[in-house]
Amino acid sequence: MPDALKAEGITVRFGGVVAVDNVSLSLQPKGILGLIGPNGAGKTTLFNAVTGFVPMDSGKVRFFDRDVSSEPPYKRAQAGMGRTFQTERPFEELTVLENVLVSAFLKEPRRKDAEKLAMEMLKRVELDDRYDQPAGDLNLARRRRLELAKALAIQPRVLFLDEVMAGLNPPALREMIGLVRRLSQEGLAILMVEHIMEAIIELSDHVIVLASGQKIAEGTPQEVTSNTQVIEAYLGTE
Template identity: 45%
Template sequence: MKFGSLVANDNVSFVVKEGEIVSLIGPNGAGKTTLFNCISGFYKPFSGQVFFDGKDITGKPSHEITMMGLTRTFQIVKPLKDMTVRDNVLTGAFLRSSNKKEAQKIAEEVLHLTHLWDKRDMFAGNLTIADKKRLEIARVLATKPRMIMLDEAMAGLNQSEIKEAMDLCVKLNRSGITLLIVEHIMEAIMPISNRVVVLSAGKKIAEGKPVEIINNEEVIKAYLGERYYAKSKKLDRRL
């Protein structure tokens, strides 16, 4: 993917297997969100192909890709702030059912799963940042996805909120949903990931199990840094 003379994604290639949690990491400007946009239909890549479930989805409109079961959240949350939490989730549920009662049932299940039921009648604009991020996930879940791409769902959260987000990711994965996650909080994402892909300056520089990535010299130099490497020795024992 290019923007003028800037190559934002340069020959990036990897596979996410059904049932996995794969993390996509790298420094700011590495091309992670651009890659999400290319996969999910917001950008049409200049070259290369994107496949989902064996089908070429390159350049397809985002709503068609969502209908196929592949959807994503956004780094900057954008709730429908003048609508209630329940109605925000209903917008996703109506993708799968035009029947209001069926859509309401889907929305209620998702609101319970994401612990937003007690806030269902609040206006979305009045939620905390943590709950807005939950709502972002809830709207996606209401579309009945097979795979979700989460773009920094833990950014700006405190430690207890991060733990809740981690638990939700694991719970979704155990329910059969495949996850591809962009995240900067390594202590949160590494323990729950099956594999990690690392981007730097638009290129893939590493891919492997979390324990391999945190000990990869190129990744330490390009992204993690020596301070994180020292902390990673504790994390290494948990992986």
Template identity: 65%
Template sequence: MQTVLKADNIKVQYGGLIAVNNVSLSLTKGQVLGLIGPNGAGKSTLFNAITGFTPVASGKVTFLDKDVTRLPPYVRTRNGMGRTFQTERPYEDLTVLENVLVAAFLKNPKRKDAERVALSSLEKVGLLDRANQLSSDLNLARLRRLELAKALALEPQVLFLDEIMAGLNPPALKEMITFVRTLTATGMSIVMVEHIMEAIIQLADHVVVLASGNKIAEGSARDVINDEKVIEAYLGTD
């Protein structure tokens, strides 16, 4: 199976604080990799280092056989990375379609092509009927779907989902899991940072667990949630 993403010994340091300590992971084509851990574990920092939003002190990120460690985020995006963000920041004075068009134009400078990609992305996340609605009128669940549509409009080789399930009520969570599962059925490679274990168990083929910036376990979702080191990291010791 082709390896599409590899992070080797990634270290992120802020002064004397080591936020990510020599963590390695890899992703194969069509795989869903879950990245979990308690608050402050370093998940989002590692995620941002891989996607180019946080500089690394040492280590290497290889994407589609290219060293992208020092490349800025927009170049990584052009090369095939697409990501969502924890905090939704839509252009509130633009429609849902116009928000997605902003992303689609990155790889499709012609309006006709960009609109085709944007509409397809909205259809995949169930927002096609909201295309002409202002994004400021969307509720949380639909804003999360808009984030996903914007990432899909980048036509990524690997999709990075940053806590896209957080805060959703049970029906909205079920819908989002269904949307992501539909993407995996097409062979999309996905890295997801997530606190919602239901989503990890249902979607992830492989899980990496961080605690205090260190990788403490990896394996199937069922295996890692029963790992003593993982239980201790989440619940502490007596």
């Protein structure tokens, strides 16, 4: 079986700044790959390059053995790349259900079918009891679940999670870790950018560490968290 995702030699420049420098990664079907590093390391830029939101200066992206390197984000979404964004921006005046409908219409053009799909995704993230509530009324934890529901509504094969756990209080964090674990157990491959090491250690099969746009380490969570270079660059020596 081919890799769910294989990115080779990804380089992204903004003017004279090299934001991502020749980074490669691979994600197995049903696997969870964690991407960590200090602020400004290039994690979200790499994320955006792989999903088509920023152009690559060089490199190749293969999605289940299909070359998607030159395809726009909506084509990659149609192929099965579902993602959340670091800053959640729901349509606040629309209901929770209507927000998910925006994504569901990509898969189901008929409103009745799209609503059914959207409700299924809200139930999947345990937000179905809020379906008719304005999205602007949701607290942070529920907004993150709404982002997940929107990503799931395109029925992805790979789920890209960009710091979905940042800022959550301990009970909400534990709930989100459990939710991501269930999604993986249901068969989704997941690539997650995250600063919460508790989540990375518990969930990831494999971890890549970036610093200054370059890959400085990779391995199991235990291997990278004991790596001297990673400790100095990211985790701290205290």
